[in-house]
Amino acid sequence: MSRVLIIGAGGVASVTVKKCARLPQHFDEIYLASRTVSKCEALQQEVGADRVKGVFAVDADNAKEVEALINEVKPDLVINLALPYQDLPIMDACLATNTDYLDTANYEPKDEAKFEYSWQWAYQDKFKDAGIMALLGSGFDPGVTNVYTAYAAKHYFDEIHYLDIVDCNGGDHGQAFATNFNPEINIREITQRGRYWENGEWKETDPLSVREDLDYQNIGVRASYLMFHEELESIVKHFPTLKRARFWMTFGDAYLNHLRVLEGIGMTSIEPVEFQGQKIVPLEFLKAVLPNPGSLAEGYSGMTCIGTYITGIKDGKEKTIFIYNNCDHAKCNEEVGAQAVSYTTGVPAMIGAALMLNGTWKEAGVWNMEQFDPDPFMDMLNEHGLPWHVLECEGSPFTK
Ligand code: NDP
Known part of the structure; x- marks a missing residue:
C-alpha cells in the first residue's frame, strides 16, 4: 500500500492530484495540504473523497508544522508542490520523520533571487544516513x-x-x-x-x-x-x-x-x-x-x-x-x-513519485533526475500524456 502527502494546491498540484487519483495501482491513498485549505477542499471535491482521503491546512515555511502533519498522515512520500521557499523546511520535516521527498523546483531564499542546488545537495549525507530519498526537480524543466x-x-x-x-x-x-x-x-x-x-x-x-x-x-x-x-x-x-x-x-x-x-x-x-x-x-x-x-x-x-x-x-x-x-x-x-505549463510540470511530478513508490527509482540520498535510468521515466511520459x-x-x- 502506498500513501502520498501532496503539499501545495495551486496550478501544478491540481494536475498532479488528478493524475495520481487515476492511478490507484501506484497511489492507494492521497492526502493534500496547503496554506489555504479551501483550495485543497475544492480539489478534493473535484476528484472525490474516495481518492483524496484527507485535506489539511499547513504553513510549510514551518518545519515543525509539516513534521506534525507527516506524523499524523504517515505518508510513504511527500510531494512538494508548494513554492521553492518551502523546500528546506519540508526536507527538514522529512528527515525528522524518515519520509521520502520529491519536488519540482530548487530552493530559493525568499529575500534573495538565487538559484542553486547547494542548499539541497548539502542534505545528501543526512538523507543517506537516514536511509531516505529525495528526488529533486521532477517537473518538465527541470525534470x-x-x-x-x-x-x-x-x-x-x-x-x-x-x-x-x-x-x-x-x-x-x-x-x-x-x-x-x-x-x-x-x-x-x-x-x-x-x-x-x-x-x-x-x-x-x-x-x-x-x-x-x-x-x-x-x-x-x-x-x-x-x-x-x-x-x-x-x-x-x-x-x-x-x-x-x-x-x-x-x-x-x-x-x-x-x-x-x-x-x-x-x-x-x-x-x-x-x-x-x-x-x-x-x-x-x-x-x-x-x-x-x-x-x-x-x-x-x-x-x-x-x-x-x-x-x-x-x-x-x-x-x-x-x-x-x-x-x-x-x-x-x-x-x-489546466493549461499546458501546469500540465507539463504536474505529470512528471506524478511519474517521479510513481517510480519512487514502486521501487524503480529508489536509493537513499539526494538525487537529480539525470542520475537514474531514464528509460522507465521516458516510457511513462508516453503513457501519461507527454x-x-x-x-x-x-x-x-x-x-x-
Ligand atoms: P501556485 O502559486 O499556483 O501554487 C503554489 C501553492 O503552494 C499554492 O497552493 C500556495 O498556497 C501553496 N503555498 C505557498 N506557500 C505555502 C506555504 N508557506 N505553506 C503551504 N503552502 C504554501 O504555483 P504553481 O502550482 O504554478 O507552481 C508550484 C511549483 O512548481 C513551484 O515551486 C514552481 O516553481 C514549480 N514549477 C516547476 C516547473 C518545472 O518545470 N520544473 C514549471 C512550473 C512550476 P496559497 O494558495 O495559499 O497561495
Missing part, C-alpha cells in the same frame, strides 16, 4: 529535460558535448500580461542575469540580452532568449564531457514590453517598501493583481514545445539530435482543467 539528456547520452552518443534546452510557449491566453506559473517565482527567474556553462566555467550575460530565432515543431519561428535555468547546474555536474550548456526561453514582444515597464518602475523588486504604514514587497503585490496562472486554462489555445538539443560524438562522428514534446493547452484543459519525439538534425540550429 523531463534532465531525463531527455540522460536518455540521449545512454542511447544516442558515446560522449555528449553541447546542450541547449529550449522552452517555447506558443500559446495564446488572450491576456495583456500573465505568467504561466506562480508570477513571483517566474518573474524572479527571468529578470536574473543570464548564465551558461562553457569550457569548465559559468559565463554571465545581461538579462535577456542574447537572442536566437528558433523554429519550433508545430509552432514556427519564435524569438528565444538565453537565461539561466537550474537544471544546467546539475546536468553539467553529472555530464562532465559537456563543453557548453545553455537554456533558452521564448518571449513575445508584448510580454517583454510589459516586463520592462514593470521592472523600470520597480514593480518586480523584492526589496520591501513602506506603503500606508506597512511594509510590502512590490513583486508580491504585483502577483496579487496579475491573473492566477490556474485561471488561464479556459480559452488558452496553441501549444508548448520544450526540448533538448544535444550535439556529441557517436562512432567517431559528430551528430545533433533534438528530443522534444509538444503539449496542447486546449487538450490539457479538456483532460484535467509523448516525446527524437529528431536527427542536420547540424545545430544555433548561430551563436
Whole structure:
C-alpha cells in the first residue's frame, strides 16, 4: 500500500492530484495540504473523497508544522508542490520523520533571487544516513529535460558535448500580461542575469540580452532568449564531457514590453517598501493583481514545445539530435482543467513519485533526475500524456 502527502494546491498540484487519483495501482491513498485549505477542499471535491482521503491546512515555511502533519498522515512520500521557499523546511520535516521527498523546483531564499542546488545537495549525507530519498526537480524543466539528456547520452552518443534546452510557449491566453506559473517565482527567474556553462566555467550575460530565432515543431519561428535555468547546474555536474550548456526561453514582444515597464518602475523588486504604514514587497503585490496562472486554462489555445538539443560524438562522428514534446493547452484543459505549463510540470511530478513508490527509482540520498535510468521515466511520459519525439538534425540550429 502506498500513501502520498501532496503539499501545495495551486496550478501544478491540481494536475498532479488528478493524475495520481487515476492511478490507484501506484497511489492507494492521497492526502493534500496547503496554506489555504479551501483550495485543497475544492480539489478534493473535484476528484472525490474516495481518492483524496484527507485535506489539511499547513504553513510549510514551518518545519515543525509539516513534521506534525507527516506524523499524523504517515505518508510513504511527500510531494512538494508548494513554492521553492518551502523546500528546506519540508526536507527538514522529512528527515525528522524518515519520509521520502520529491519536488519540482530548487530552493530559493525568499529575500534573495538565487538559484542553486547547494542548499539541497548539502542534505545528501543526512538523507543517506537516514536511509531516505529525495528526488529533486521532477517537473518538465527541470525534470523531463534532465531525463531527455540522460536518455540521449545512454542511447544516442558515446560522449555528449553541447546542450541547449529550449522552452517555447506558443500559446495564446488572450491576456495583456500573465505568467504561466506562480508570477513571483517566474518573474524572479527571468529578470536574473543570464548564465551558461562553457569550457569548465559559468559565463554571465545581461538579462535577456542574447537572442536566437528558433523554429519550433508545430509552432514556427519564435524569438528565444538565453537565461539561466537550474537544471544546467546539475546536468553539467553529472555530464562532465559537456563543453557548453545553455537554456533558452521564448518571449513575445508584448510580454517583454510589459516586463520592462514593470521592472523600470520597480514593480518586480523584492526589496520591501513602506506603503500606508506597512511594509510590502512590490513583486508580491504585483502577483496579487496579475491573473492566477490556474485561471488561464479556459480559452488558452496553441501549444508548448520544450526540448533538448544535444550535439556529441557517436562512432567517431559528430551528430545533433533534438528530443522534444509538444503539449496542447486546449487538450490539457479538456483532460484535467489546466493549461499546458501546469500540465507539463504536474505529470512528471506524478511519474517521479510513481517510480519512487514502486521501487524503480529508489536509493537513499539526494538525487537529480539525470542520475537514474531514464528509460522507465521516458516510457511513462508516453503513457501519461507527454509523448516525446527524437529528431536527427542536420547540424545545430544555433548561430551563436
Ligand atoms: P501556485 O502559486 O499556483 O501554487 C503554489 C501553492 O503552494 C499554492 O497552493 C500556495 O498556497 C501553496 N503555498 C505557498 N506557500 C505555502 C506555504 N508557506 N505553506 C503551504 N503552502 C504554501 O504555483 P504553481 O502550482 O504554478 O507552481 C508550484 C511549483 O512548481 C513551484 O515551486 C514552481 O516553481 C514549480 N514549477 C516547476 C516547473 C518545472 O518545470 N520544473 C514549471 C512550473 C512550476 P496559497 O494558495 O495559499 O497561495
